Amino acid sequence: MTMPSTVAAPLMHTARDERIKRMSKFRRAIIRPELGAICGTVAVFAFFFVLAGGTAMFTLEGAMSWSTVSAQFVVLAVGVCLLMIAGEFDLSLGSMVGFSGMIFALLTIALGLPVWLSILLALTLACALGAINGILVVRTGLPSFIVTLAFMFILRGLTIWSAISLTRQTVVSGMGEAAANDPLARLFGGKVLTGLFQWLANHGVIATFARGARAGQPVVEGIPMLIVWAIGLLIFGQWLLTRTKFGNWIFATGGDPQAARYIGVPVTRVKIIMFMFASLCAAVLGISQVVEFGSAAADRGLMKEFEAIICVVIGGALLTGGYGSVIGAALGAVIFGVVQQGLFFTNVESSLFRVFLGSILLGAVIANTYIRRLITGER
Amino acid sequence: MAVPIVEMIDIQKHFGHIIALSGVSFSVMPGECHCLLGDNGAGKSTFIKTMAGVHAPTHGEMKVNGETAHFANPRDAMSAGIATVYQDLAVIPLMSVSRNFWMGREPERGVWPFRTIDFKMADRVAMQEMSHMGINLREPEQAVGTLSGGERQTVAIARAVYFGAKVLILDEPTSALGVRQTANVLATIDQVRKKGIGVVFITHNVRHAMAVGDRFTVLNRGKTLGTADRGKISADELQNLMAGGQELAQLESSLGGTV
Numbered sequence: 001m002t003m004p005s006t007v008a009a010p011l012m013h014t015a016r017d018e019r020i021k022r023m024s025k026f027r028r029a030i031i032r033p034e035l036g037a038i039c040g041t042v043a044v045f046a047f048f049f050v051l052a053g054g055t056a057m058f059t060l061e062g063a064m065s066w067s068t069v070s071a072q073f074v075v076l077a078v079g080v081c082l083l084m085i086a087g088e089f090d091l092s093l094g095s096m097v098g099f100s101g102m103i104f105a106l107l108t109i110a111l112g113l114p115v116w117l118s119i120l121l122a123l124t125l126a127c128a129l130g131a132i133n134g135i136l137v138v139r140t141g142l143p144s145f146i147v148t149l150a151f152m153f154i155l156r157g158l159t160i161w162s163a164i165s166l167t168r169q170t171v172v173s174g175m176g177e178a179a180a181n182d183p184l185a186r187l188f189g190g191k192v193l194t195g196l197f198q199w200l201a202n203h204g205v206i207a208t209f210a211r212g213a214r215a216g217q218p219v220v221e222g223i224p225m226l227i228v229w230a231i232g233l234l235i236f237g238q239w240l241l242t243r244t245k246f247g248n249w250i251f252a253t254g255g256d257p258q259a260a261r262y263i264g265v266p267v268t269r270v271k272i273i274m275f276m277f278a279s280l281c282a283a284v285l286g287i288s289q290v291v292e293f294g295s296a297a298a299d300r301g302l303m304k305e306f307e308a309i310i311c312v313v314i315g316g317a318l319l320t321g322g323y324g325s326v327i328g329a330a331l332g333a334v335i336f337g338v339v340q341q342g343l344f345f346t347n348v349e350s351s352l353f354r355v356f357l358g359s360i361l362l363g364a365v366i367a368n369t370y371i372r373r374l375i376t377g378e379r
Numbered sequence: 380m381a382v383p384i385v386e387m388i389d390i391q392k393h394f395g396h397i398i399a400l401s402g403v404s405f406s407v408m409p410g411e412c413h414c415l416l417g418d419n420g421a422g423k424s425t426f427i428k429t430m431a432g433v434h435a436p437t438h439g440e441m442k443v444n445g446e447t448a449h450f451a452n453p454r455d456a457m458s459a460g461i462a463t464v465y466q467d468l469a470v471i472p473l474m475s476v477s478r479n480f481w482m483g484r485e486p487e488r489g490v491w492p493f494r495t496i497d498f499k500m501a502d503r504v505a506m507q508e509m510s511h512m513g514i515n516l517r518e519p520e521q522a523v524g525t526l527s528g529g530e531r532q533t534v535a536i537a538r539a540v541y542f543g544a545k546v547l548i549l550d551e552p553t554s555a556l557g558v559r560q561t562a563n564v565l566a567t568i569d570q571v572r573k574k575g576i577g578v579v580f581i582t583h584n585v586r587h588a589m590a591v592g593d594r595f596t597v598l599n600r601g602k603t604l605g606t607a608d609r610g611k612i613s614a615d616e617l618q619n620l621m622a623g624g625q626e627l628a629q630l631e632s633s634l635g636g637t638v
């Protein structure tokens with residue numbers, strides 16, 4: 001656009017500044033935003049390896065169960081992470097999981113639309129609602145905490161009301177059969193690499209069912225689509241945030257919206273797009289749960305927004321925005337998933353789940369604050 | 380007479396019932412350093428924000444190269460060649476020097492939609508431009524938050540100069556600086572000016588203004604007290620004007636080009 005130009009140095013310094021300490025490669029490599037989450041992940045795996053090493057938790061079947069649960073958290077956490085780095089919250093995401101799933105089911109069952117069309121409509125609606133959230137926040141200047149809290153109630157209420165008024169129930173079933181042969185539904189449910197797993201089973205690498213209807217089939221048929229979504233979103237989010245121009249704008253928008261605006265970053269557009277993206281992530285989770293379970297329930301996604309925020313904060317993001325890591329958030333989600341499933345395998349009282357989680361949250365956040373100060377020079 | 384790069388005619392700015400600017404006229408010629416002086420709350424920052432597209436003026440006209448211009452946002456002003464280094468909001472502390480340097484104009488490579496920032500080039504240029512300004516960085520990824528206040532200003536100035544602004548607005552760039560860095564900034568202003576760029580230099584410090592200024596405009600309570608050319612006004616006279624213009628009558632003769 002403009003011609004770069006160089007101004008000769010008024011006071012040229014060629015020598016190294018003697019006041020700058022050299023940082024070792026190792027130190028530079030480990031001092032990163034995800035460090036707290038990496039340590040947390042290692043600690044959690046070590047903990048369960050000691051407690052539940054002999055149980056089914058560390059078999060392929062067990063691993064698939066905690067991976068699937070973690071993947072649910074990852075899908076939501078990626079959206080929440082980018083939104084939080086852009087400086088905003090969305091407390092309506094849990095309700096959005098339930099709402100988008102319910103809309104998808106109602107359009108298919110009650111209105112008889114083809115499954116693929118219902119999915120597209122549900123995703124579009126989620127995007128539109130995300131945009132409304134975003135526009136309300138940037139136009140009114142109200143904290144997103146309040147605006148999206150309102151939407152948390154509104155969407156949950158609409159979910160229950162629409163289900164009851166159209167079907168007289170809060171659980172809409174029959175989605176399994178409806179989605180069975182739909183081309184788009186296949187992206188949201190079922191498994192991939194089934195051939196590979198069958199091949200591995202035939203060669204004795206993974207166990208097979210010995211008896212019953214599925215005798216000879218592998219105990220793990222393939223990788224659930226939700227895990228594919230989680231990995232895809234994770235890679236996309238990390239790439240977007242750290243490698244692209246838009247990612248630079250996301251950081252700037254959350255770091256200092258006024259300064260970003262002055263230097264020409266379209267702050268409102270960035271925020272609105274991030275609200276839409278987070279809603280889209282919630283809708284992906286909502287729709288894939290419906291395809292997976294064969295039904296939509298009005299209470300799906302309850303409290304999920306808070307759990308996602310916890311994952312993101314464990315992952316090193318700053319609650320006030322401008323700093324964070326998608327990889328960190330995904331590790332936070334894995335910690336969450338492993339702890340939740342691990343306590344099930346170890347038969348520990350499930351109430352301890354909360355105690356454990358609270359402790360990890362506290363530990364990770366304290367570690368993160370310390371690491372962040374090292375990196376950013378916050379005083 | 381040459382056409383000013385930017386000319387502001389009778390600019391007013393009201394915030395609700397607060398009148399921050401009540402009719403300010405001002406111009407910047409290519410290659411001059413026009414100092415804008417005034418006490419706290421005089422309206423200096425508000426005035427340059429209308430120039431930079433942050434605020435739309437309530438009343439008044441703005442001309443760029445002799446043609447009427449309207450800026451809807453800071454981007455418009457930037458593409459018209461008006462670059463601004465703000466008093467307090469110059470850079471984003473949590474982000475790296477290199478990312479701050481390129482903010483809003485990131486160099487990209489690759490094919491759409493897989494375009495990414497060209498970090499190699501971005502880092503190299505940022506390091507080089509910073510060292511031209513006398514600041515040695517440990518690495519381009521170093522966060523701006525680890526720099527001192529003056530060094531942060533320098534990042535913003537280096538950025539504006541690098542992107543070839545036609546008008547460079549500096550809002551109190553020296554107020555947070557030490558002796559050496561102030562000398563650096565003043566020397567930079569001088570060099571920028573020699574390249575034909577118009578500089579608007581806001582300061583409280585009359586000595587800094589006298590060191591580089593070609594023209595001096597004093598704002599007081601949202602009004603201009605007048606514009607004086609270099610050599611037609613002394614430091615003491617400027618100081619008095621800034622202090623409230625009690626001795627205005629006495630000074631009127633020296634303010635040749637009163638608007």
Ligand SMILES: Nc1ncnc2c1ncn2[C@@H]1O[C@H](COP(=O)(O)OP(=O)(O)OP(=O)(O)O)[C@@H](O)[C@H]1O
Pocket residue numbers: 394397398399417418419420421422423424425426466
């Ligand atoms: N967004 C705003 N809303 C309301 N009033 C404002 C706004 N911005 C500035 N003002 C008022 O306009 C007046 C001029 O402020 P301005 O920031 O331009 O002063 P200044 O000359 O830059 O002062 P300083 O030397 O302290 O930086 C002040 O009285 C201020 O309160």
Ligand SMILES: [Mg+2]
Pocket residue numbers: 423424425466550
């Ligand atoms: Mg000011």
